[in-house]
Amino acid sequence: MSSIKYAKIRLSIVDSCLLTRISLKHILSTFDIIEKIKDFENADNFIASLKSSHIPDIVLMSMDLNGINGIEATKLIKKEFPKVKVIILSSNKDKEYFIASMYEGANAFVQKSIDHEQLMKIIKAVHFGAYWIGPDHINLYKEAFPKPDSYDLQNLYKKQASSFDLTVREKQVLKLLVEGKSNSEIAKEIIISTNTAKAHVGNILNKMHVTDRVQAAVIAVKSNII
Amino acid sequence: MSSIKYAKIRLSIVDSCLLTRISLKHILSTFDIIEKIKDFENADNFIASLKSSHIPDIVLMSMDLNGINGIEATKLIKKEFPKVKVIILSSNKDKEYFIASMYEGANAFVQKSIDHEQLMKIIKAVHFGAYWIGPDHINLYKEAFPKPDSYDLQNLYKKQASSFDLTVREKQVLKLLVEGKSNSEIAKEIIISTNTAKAHVGNILNKMHVTDRVQAAVIAVKSNII
């Protein structure tokens, strides 16, 4: 069987609870893919250690920590040591924890309730470059990406503005309208008369099938017609 | 060494190009983790095959196909057969392809330029449940998630509405305002007088530090104060 060779993995563990650190270290050290494991009781110490020398491939980072928490730690780590993969371990599956962790570039968001074999698989997948998102968060993950406007590969995210057939000038006016400018302010900005600005806005409302500028602005913002 | 055991993987390949299908099938079949490989020249045939019987664990789906494309196919597959993992193979690294694929629930978005060993690793990681996002798209991935408003675990996504200190009633009015309703329509909707609606709107404008309802609506939409 053509088995995949994994390079040895240098691991660090950051958790405020000593017993957790000891246990995790013990059980993970039985996998000889793991080269060495260092542990830290808080993120500050861990980050300080990165600066002095030993940079691990992966860090298992608990969410609740004394000092800076797992999310902020992820941000700092990814900023200065982007090669370090971060696996967030959370006992809380609060979706906001997940979303914020992902925003900061975490490679995995893992419930502490999983067993060590699963964790090991996740560590390997992450080491290879994968992201791991638990079943509880898959929907959030999907929703994080915008829905395509069509399934035509050429027009996946074709702005709806063009489907409204707004002219160049009208898009320009719409943009100012979205900024909350009045007709006369719009007029001043692009050097036309207030009457013309008014005419443009009227045409925009017609084309967008709405009856007032607030609706036009909301649709413009929601559908990214900048 | 405590090696991870992978269950055999049933694979399908969907690509319009016969040569690609043959070559891929040939090279992947040298990995005996792969149980059997079926191939299809378009997504319609593949999806039809799912309905008749043989459901694979993973499908390698080309983006450009005759008939429905890889993205739409992903949508249909995930809707009816959510257990099937979809790996999108694209020769084009257009970010819109990536984003749309991810929205539809693809498990990996892979450039066709990778080699078979890497592909195999990705297949394994995906089979376990991981997501794989290539280095070209990591930034897009990060940006897909909203930035936290703070690093306090209790207030990661505290809506800015509360920083505007809008009352419950005001938020209710703001919501209707965002829908493009006039003061009198708002009044009818929540059964208050037009004067009261007007007063609420005035207070909202003050609290949000804007001078007209369009700006309030735009800020509300952009900052998710629904």
Add this chain to the structure above:
DNA sequence: AAATAAATCACCCGATTGGGTAATTATTGG
């Protein structure tokens, strides 16, 4: 050359808005 569309401006009119000021009634937190 003719037709079409985009951009420009004017004038009218009734409805709506935003900014004040002021007052009444809960409700709630010290």
Add this chain to the structure above:
DNA sequence: CCAATAATTACCCAATCGGGTGATTTATTT
């Protein structure tokens, strides 16, 4: 219990808005 806040309404006023209708100029297309 008292002060503060929220929610309610009224009235006034100037400015703005949205809906018409109509007209001119300049490109672009046919």
